[in-house]
Amino acid sequence: MAAVTSRRIQPPAPLRILTAVPLCDGHDSAITTINLELARHGLEVIYLGYHQSASAIVRAAIQEDTDAIGLSSYNGGHLVFFKEVVDQLRRSGNSDIDVFGGGGGTITLADARQMRRLGTARIFFAGTPLDTIVSEIKRDFARVTKPNARFRGDRALARAITLAESGRATRHSSLVTPRKNAARSLVVGIAGPGGAGKSTLIDELALRFLRANSTGRIAILANDPSHPGTGGAILGDRVSAIYAQDDRAFFRSLATRGSLTGLSAAAPAAIDILKRSGAFDLILVESVGVGQESDPFGSFGHRTPLVDAVLFVLAPHYGGRVQLQKIALLSGADFVALNKCDHPMAHTARAEIQACLDQNGQGQRLHATTAAQHSDPGVNQLYDAIQSLAKGGTP
Amino acid sequence: MSSLGKIADSVDAYNRHVAAEVARARTDAAFAAELRVRWAALRASVDWTTSPTGTPLPRLALPDTDEPGAIAAYLLGQGLPGEFPYANAAYREMYLDRETAAAPATAAVNEEPMRLFAGLGLAEDTNARFRYLSRHQKSLRLSTAFDGPTLYGLDSDHEGVLGKIGEGGVAIDTVEDMTRLFAGFDLTRPDASVSMTMNAPAPVILAMFVASAKRRFGPACVPQLRGTIQADMLKEVQAQNEVIFPVDASLRFLCDMIEWCVPHMPRWYPVSISGYHIAEAGATPVQQAAFTLSNGFTYAELLRARGADVNQFGPRLSFFFDCGLDVEYLVLGRVCRRLWAIGMRDVFGAGPKAQILKLHTQTSGRSLVAAEFQNNLTRTAVELLLAYLNATNSCHSNSADEPFTTPTERYALLASHAQSIILEESGLFKHTMNLLGGAPGLLALERAVEQGILDVFREMDTLGGVLAAMEQRYQRSKIQEAGHAYERQINAGTRPIIGLNKYVSAEAHPNVPLARTPPAKQRLQVERLRAFKRKHAKKAPDALQRLENVTRTGGNVFAELVNTVEVCSLGQITASLTNVVGKFRPMV
Numbered sequence: 001m002a003a004v005t006s007r008r009i010q011p012p013a014p015l016r017i018l019t020a021v022p023l024c025d026g027h028d029s030a031i032t033t034i035n036l037e038l039a040r041h042g043l044e045v046i047y048l049g050y051h052q053s054a055s056a057i058v059r060a061a062i063q064e065d066t067d068a069i070g071l072s073s074y075n076g077g078h079l080v081f082f083k084e085v086v087d088q089l090r091r092s093g094n095s096d097i098d099v100f101g102g103g104g105g106t107i108t109l110a111d112a113r114q115m116r117r118l119g120t121a122r123i124f125f126a127g128t129p130l131d132t133i134v135s136e137i138k139r140d141f142a143r144v145t146k147p148n149a150r151f152r153g154d155r156a157l158a159r160a161i162t163l164a165e166s167g168r169a170t171r172h173s174s175l176v177t178p179r180k181n182a183a184r185s186l187v188v189g190i191a192g193p194g195g196a197g198k199s200t201l202i203d204e205l206a207l208r209f210l211r212a213n214s215t216g217r218i219a220i221l222a223n224d225p226s227h228p229g230t231g232g233a234i235l236g237d238r239v240s241a242i243y244a245q246d247d248r249a250f251f252r253s254l255a256t257r258g259s260l261t262g263l264s265a266a267a268p269a270a271i272d273i274l275k276r277s278g279a280f281d282l283i284l285v286e287s288v289g290v291g292q293e294s295d296p297f298g299s300f301g302h303r304t305p306l307v308d309a310v311l312f313v314l315a316p317h318y319g320g321r322v323q324l325q326k327i328a329l330l331s332g333a334d335f336v337a338l339n340k341c342d343h344p345m346a347h348t349a350r351a352e353i354q355a356c357l358d359q360n361g362q363g364q365r366l367h368a369t370t371a372a373q374h375s376d377p378g379v380n381q382l383y384d385a386i387q388s389l390a391k392g393g394t395p
Numbered sequence: 396m397s398s399l400g401k402i403a404d405s406v407d408a409y410n411r412h413v414a415a416e417v418a419r420a421r422t423d424a425a426f427a428a429e430l431r432v433r434w435a436a437l438r439a440s441v442d443w444t445t446s447p448t449g450t451p452l453p454r455l456a457l458p459d460t461d462e463p464g465a466i467a468a469y470l471l472g473q474g475l476p477g478e479f480p481y482a483n484a485a486y487r488e489m490y491l492d493r494e495t496a497a498a499p500a501t502a503a504v505n506e507e508p509m510r511l512f513a514g515l516g517l518a519e520d521t522n523a524r525f526r527y528l529s530r531h532q533k534s535l536r537l538s539t540a541f542d543g544p545t546l547y548g549l550d551s552d553h554e555g556v557l558g559k560i561g562e563g564g565v566a567i568d569t570v571e572d573m574t575r576l577f578a579g580f581d582l583t584r585p586d587a588s589v590s591m592t593m594n595a596p597a598p599v600i601l602a603m604f605v606a607s608a609k610r611r612f613g614p615a616c617v618p619q620l621r622g623t624i625q626a627d628m629l630k631e632v633q634a635q636n637e638v639i640f641p642v643d644a645s646l647r648f649l650c651d652m653i654e655w656c657v658p659h660m661p662r663w664y665p666v667s668i669s670g671y672h673i674a675e676a677g678a679t680p681v682q683q684a685a686f687t688l689s690n691g692f693t694y695a696e697l698l699r700a701r702g703a704d705v706n707q708f709g710p711r712l713s714f715f716f717d718c719g720l721d722v723e724y725l726v727l728g729r730v731c732r733r734l735w736a737i738g739m740r741d742v743f744g745a746g747p748k749a750q751i752l753k754l755h756t757q758t759s760g761r762s763l764v765a766a767e768f769q770n771n772l773t774r775t776a777v778e779l780l781l782a783y784l785n786a787t788n789s790c791h792s793n794s795a796d797e798p799f800t801t802p803t804e805r806y807a808l809l810a811s812h813a814q815s816i817i818l819e820e821s822g823l824f825k826h827t828m829n830l831l832g833g834a835p836g837l838l839a840l841e842r843a844v845e846q847g848i849l850d851v852f853r854e855m856d857t858l859g860g861v862l863a864a865m866e867q868r869y870q871r872s873k874i875q876e877a878g879h880a881y882e883r884q885i886n887a888g889t890r891p892i893i894g895l896n897k898y899v900s901a902e903a904h905p906n907v908p909l910a911r912t913p914p915a916k917q918r919l920q921v922e923r924l925r926a927f928k929r930k931h932a933k934k935a936p937d938a939l940q941r942l943e944n945v946t947r948t949g950g951n952v953f954a955e956l957v958n959t960v961e962v963c964s965l966g967q968i969t970a971s972l973t974n975v976v977g978k979f980r981p982m983v
Contacts, residue, residue, distance in 0.1 A: 024543025024559045026636030029676045029878050036879060049981050050636050051547060053555045075543050076801070076911070080558025105765030105798030109904040125904070126765035126798065127895055130886055200980060236983040374641060374977030 013166040014044045014231060014255070015142055018066040020057050021050035025075035030104065034070065034133065039232035041134045044255050049239040054084040056245050060238060061089070061097050063250055065158035068121070068141040071101035078107055079114060086119035094155055096148075098141055100124070102133075154250055157277055161252055164269035185219075185275050186390040187283040189297035189306065191262065191329055192313035194289025197339040199237050201313055201371040201379065202284050207243035208383040209282055219250040219280040221270055223263045223296075225288050226255040237286070250280065262287040262296030268306055282390065292326045299332035309334040309389055311382075314353075316345035321352045331360045334389075337367040337382055397860030398696055398742055399689055403852040405741040406734060406845070409480070413471045420463035427463035434466050437475075444492070444826050454491060456829040469833065473733075476786070476828050479740070481732040482841070483832045484786035485751045490818055492825040506534045506586060509814045510755065510789045514540030514564035514592075515801045516912045517920055518575035521565040525580065527804060528811060534586035537577065537622075538791065540564035540801075541593055541600075548596040548639045550966025551920045560920050561912030563801055564592075567600065568924045568964045573607040582620060583612050589622035590667075590755075595639040597626035598652045599968050601665070602956035621662035623713055623755070626652065627669045629690040629861065633870040635672035636981070639969060642865070644976035650697055652953040657707050666694060667755065669715040673870075675761050677878020680723035681844055684731050685851035686870050687714065691735065691752075693861040695743055709739060709749020718782045719759035720774065726840045728754050728785030729832075733841075734848060756787035763798050767894030768905055771795035776813050783817060783824055784831060790814060800909040868982045924964060931962035938962050939971040946975045 019035055021028050028050045035045045046064045048057060061069050069089075073081060082099060089095050101107075102124040107115070112123040122140065124133050145166060151159050192198050202220060209218045222237040235253035244251050254264035264270070267285065274283050285307060287296040297307045312333035318324060330336065336357060338350055350368055357364045365385065369378035419426050434457075442454045455476065458469050476484035490508065509532065513524045525537050541564040544556040551560050551568050560566045567573060582589060593600045601624050608616050628645040631638045638645060649666065656665040670678075670687035678686065691712060698708050714731070718724050735752035739745035758778035763771040772795045782790050792810040794802035802810070818824055831837060858864040865871075884890035891897040928935070938959045945955040952972075959968055 023555050024547050024549065026546075028636060029875075032875050033879050033882050047983065049983075051981075055555070075559065076562030077543070077558035084555065084558075105768070106800070108799060108907070108909070130882065203980070234983075239983045240980050242978055242980055372641075372980070374644075 012142075013145060013162075014042055014226075014233075014257075015068075015138060016044045016046065016064060016066045016162075017068050017070055017137065017141070018046045018048060018057070018061045018064055019070040019072070020048035020052040020060075022057075022071060022073050022075070022077070022081045023051055023053045024077075025073060026050045027072070027074035030074070030102070031070075031072035033130070034072065035234050037130045037134050038137065039227065039234045040230055041138070042231045043134075043138070044226070044233045044235060046235045046253050047239060054081060054088055057085055058088040058092065058094070059154075059245070059247065060251070062092065062094055062155045063158050063252055065155065065162040066097060067143050068098040068100060068137070070137070071099065073101060073103040074106055076106060078103055079111060082115050082120045083118045090119070092155075093150065093152060095119075096143070098122075100137070100141070102126075102128070157250065157273060157279075158252065160273045161254075161266065161270045164266040164273065165254065165257070165264065167266075185278075185280045185283050186309075186386070187271060187275065187285065187307040188386060189285045189287065189310045190313060191287040191290045191294065191296050191310065191333075192339075193291070193315070193318070195317075196289075196313045196315040197371050198286055198289075198313050199240050201337065201339055201369060201382075202286055203241045203243050204371045204376070204379045205284065205383055205386070206241070206246075206249055208380065210243065210246055210248055212383075212387070213281065215248075216281040217248045217250060217279050218244070219252070219274045219283045220244055221252050221254060221267060221274070221283070221285045223254045223256060223267060223286060223288050226257050228258075231257070250274070256288060262290050262294050263306075271306060282386075290329070292323075293328055295328060295332065299329065309386070311335040311337060311386075313337045313339050315340040316343045316349040318349070321356075324352060324356050330356060331362070333364065335367060335382065335385060336364055337369050337378075339369045339371055341368045341370045341378060342373065397856050397863075398692055399852045399860055400856035401742050402692060402734075402738040403849045403856065406737050406849060409737045409741065413468065416471055417464045417467045420467040430463045430466045430470075431461065433470075434461070446822055446826055452826045454488070454827060456827050456832075458833055473832060479747070479750060480736040481751060482729045483829055485732065485753055485788060488828060489786050490783065490824040491828060506588075507532065507536075507818070508783075508787060508789045509811065509818075510536045510538045510588075510590065510791055511807065511811055512538040512540050512590075512592065512757070512791045513802075513807065514542070515910050516561040517566055517916055518572045519578075520561070520912075520916075522576055522578055524804075524807070525577075528807065529580075531811075531815075534588070535580060535584055536588055537580065538590040539576070539592065541591070542566045545596070545600070545965065546593065546637045548599070548965055548969035550964050551917070551924050553966055557914075557917055557921070560917040566917075566920050567603070568920070568966065569927045570603045570606045570610075570960050571923070571927060573600075573603040574610065577607070582608055583616050585619075585621075587621060589620075591622070591624045594625055594628060594631050594635070594637050595645065596965055596969060597624050598648050598953050598956055599960065599965055600624070601626075601652060601656075602953065602960045603965075605660075605957055606960050617659055618661055620660055623664040623667050625667045625669060625715070627666055627690065627715075629693060629865070630669050630673055630687070632865055632979075632982075633673060633686060633690075634676035634678070634874055638979040638981070640972060640976050641979050642862075644972075645979070646697060648952050648972075649694075650701055651951045653694075653698060653708060653711065654701065654703060655951055655953040657703070657711055664711055664713040664753075666711075667713045667715045668694065671715050671717040671757050673874060674717035674719065674759065676874050677876075677881060678874045679877045680719070680721050680727050681847035682851065682873055682877060683717060684727055684734075684844065685848040685855075686874075687716065688731055688734055688738075688848065689852060689855060689861050692738055692742075695739070699743070705739070705743045705745045706749050709743070709745045710751070713753045713755065715755045715757070716787075717759050717761075718756050718778045718785075718787075719762045720777060720781075723840065723844050724778070724781045725784065726837055726844055728756065728782070728787055729837070730841050730844045730848065734845065754785070754787045755789045755791070756782040756785070757791040758782065758793045760793055760797060763793060763795065764892055764895050765798040765905075766892075767900060768795055768798055768907070770894050771798070772809060772813070775810060776817070779813055779817055780823075796907050799905075799907045800911070803908050803910050805908075871982055928964060928967075934962040935967060939967060942968065943971055943975050946972060 098121040100122040104126040226233040233255040259265040310333045312329045367382040473482040477487040543559040653665045668691040670683040674683040732752045736750040758775045794806035794810045796806040855864045
């Protein structure tokens with residue numbers, strides 16, 4: 001079987017494009033249409049959101065190892081802004097990432113000429129049909145993903161993960177040089193049903209990590225589903241990650257590409273790459289929204305767990321006590337968080353989940369959180385509990 | 396049930412009431428007689444005028460009927476202009492020519508609706524544009540567009556914003572910029588009115604406006620200041636994306652400002668509940684109306700929950716709609732006035748002044764295209780006509796060059812003249828109120844649009860109301876979905892856009908003059924800001940500390956901001972407020 005697998009030709013990995021709207025610009029109508037069209041044609045779109053600085057865009061493109069960056073600018077200042085993005089890519093040794101964009105009529109022909117001279121690969125003018133935009137992006141920005149020894153820092157990590165995604169992880173793991181005297185990373189898997197507020201909770205945990213540690217880094221692996229039909233995906237977790245947009249946070253979005261385990265098939269390799277880099281004190285791995293039987297991190301059975309601890313997050317709308325008892329991870333998780341505790345149903349939910357955890361008899365503690373609330377004390381407690389685990393404590 | 400469900404039910408109940416009264420008029424002889432007497436008196440009260448070509452015309456057109464059922468249907472179903480439920484107009488005479496009026500007009504109603512939005516470069520550049528635009532205006536109308544950094548509460552020296560300074564609007568960092576912006580204009584004139592398209596930092600910007608006016612005209616001027624600040628945070632979260640603070644904090648800052656303005660600035664509209672950006676982001680006309688009205692009712696609920704009196708704050712709420720070329724726009728203002736009046740009266744217990752939806756309209760920016768852009772003049776003219784047929788209280792017309800640039804002088808002037816041509820040159824709106832109200836096509840559209848809006852109300856009600864729906868990103872999804880449908884219609888050619896996907900000619904990239912801010916000016920703004928910060932370096936920290944304390948302890952943030960802006964910049968204040976309340980987490 002192994003021989004057959006190794007000879008099998010890998011299907012080409014989907015093109016990965018980072019899209020964003022520049023700083024001080026909230027016009028996201030065009031870009032959301034483009035995002036949908038690109039995903040519909042099988043591309044993976046990592047959407048960063050509107051009002052994004054050049055440095056945030058470049059950081060994200062590096063960490064996501066994207067083939068290109070697409071910028072949609074409708075508020076003027078595009079000459080300066082596009083140049084800043086291109087220059088930052090060059091200065092950081094990542095000029096292989098192309099920059100393209102559009103701005104309806106606000107980007108004139110003369111502007112586009114000047115932008116091209118200054119390094120922007122392509123401007124799409126007002127009235128360009130969507131199909132043309134998609135096919136030209138596919139034609140012009142597809143690259144062969146190869147190991148590149150010149151890559152440094154986050155880009156080297158990111159490329160190693162990209163290679164893992166295309167099924168070539170083990171051969172190129174040497175790309176990432178382990179840091180000397182590296183601290184051991186604590187890896188926490190975070191699972192829960194869709195809409196429980198996992199992404200917000202993760203970002204709030206990242207904020208607390210960054211505030212509590214003046215040095216040290218955190219990594220976040222955000223798994224999101226690929227569309228089963230088109231193979232494309234809109235990976236939008238970065239949009240709401242407002243605090244994890246920091247040079248001390250490494251954020252990588254992984255599309256599941258057909259894997260139905262709740263994680264990308266490359267997630268184990270990606271975790272391994274991040275751990276071996278020795279750069280991260282804390283690694284948070286977010287699964288896709290999971291169901292009752294899901295076990296994305298191998299908490300049950302004979303597999304070696306992928307992570308050191310599992311945090312299970314749910315919101316008060318789980319559908320009543322009977323449903324609770326069917327959720328496997330509620331007994332497998334090390335931490336359980338009931339999020340959205342500002343909801344009127346939270347009081348009952350809290351009692352029901354507590355009863356369930358008591359029945360488990362594993363000493364699991366229930367954390368009542370409202371991640372959407374600034375400085376939520378419940379999130380503080382959860383963060384402290386995770387930290388005490390890093391120091392060798394118990395959940 | 397959230398109040399949206401109650402409002403939808405109250406509209407149904409009102410419609411049943413109208414139907415019952417119509418039936419009674421036809422069966423109850425005493426009621427029929429009463430209606431006939433009222434109708435005769437009404438007809439007798441109508442003044443007459445003469446067109447320039449000598450045709451005699453009534454200043455108010457009434458349905459040509461004596462049938463009691465039809466009279467009841469008109470009076471209760473639509474209402475006379477200026478009477479409940481206000482379908483025809485908020486006021487009796489609107490744009491009618493005063494010179495030919497029998498009775499002398501009062502100053503308050505004798506103002507032109509034109510209100511041209513302007514903002515570019517630094518404060519003095521916008522000031523010059525204001526002077527240019529106001530040359531021919533009877534009353535003083537200054538409507539301000541701000542640049543990106545100001546809209547996001549950032550200072551001009553913030554990292555990465557240099558290229559954005561003065562682009563798409565004016566750069567305002569400090570109270571001194573605000574003084575430069577309106578220099579030479581007497582803001583205390585009874586017919587002066589200033590509007591500011593400003594949202595998340597609206598409390599800071601309005602505080603700068605107040606502080607600057609006090610410096611120029613003395614502390615007693617505050618109650619005289621008249622105008623509107625947009626400050627509609629719900630539509631920002633749903634569509635326009637200029638949000639800085641978390642939703643709860645944003646709404647609290649807004650309500651603090653409204654509560655301060657109601658007693659202190661009785662002529663000021665502290666919020667302009669806006670559908671414009673909802674429509675520009677993709678919403679259909681029905682969605683625009685439904686989301687905007689529901690946002691308005693939500694503000695009413697929030698203020699009421701804080702103990703404010705609906706009859707105090709209600710008259711200070713104003714609205715702002717987009718007007719495009721889709722047929723629903725023929726009646727959108729009419730339907731919205733009616734629904735607002737019924738909801739405010741029957742669910743919120745509002746008196747007449749708080750029932751009236753006062754409407755600003757802007758022609759659709761999205762409908763303007765780069766291809767053969769001079770066609771945009773025609774598009775805007777048609778949209779203006781629709782806006783006036785809806786009896787909008789004020790109106791902005793877009794410039795034809797807007798697909799490319801902040802309007803240049805030439806196209807801004809053409810846009811302004813388009814309004815004058817419709818209102819002053821043409822006789823359409825000069826002589827007779829109720830030109831088309833009650834026409835079969837309008838009634839059919841009104842019914843369909845009203846039903847569409849109530850359906851959206853009921854759907855949002857099942858989601859728990861506006862705020863709960865927003866958390867589930869219901870409005871955003873619906874707006875985005877409609878936006879995609881619009882783009883796909885254009886792509887497929889099923890939505891004809893002349894010059895773009897139909898009757899296309901060769902002209903690919905027109906050479907249009909651009910209004911852009913030169914880098915030297917952008918650097919000048921940064922220097923001015925730094926000088927201000929140096930000047931106030933000693934006082935600023937204490938002022939910011941006081942602001943943070945008020946924010947933390949639940950005091951009225953706006954009342955404190957009026958002091959803070961004396962020594963602090965917009966960016967310093969934004970950072971300080973963020974310290975206390977955190978940042979907004981965007982939704983996809």
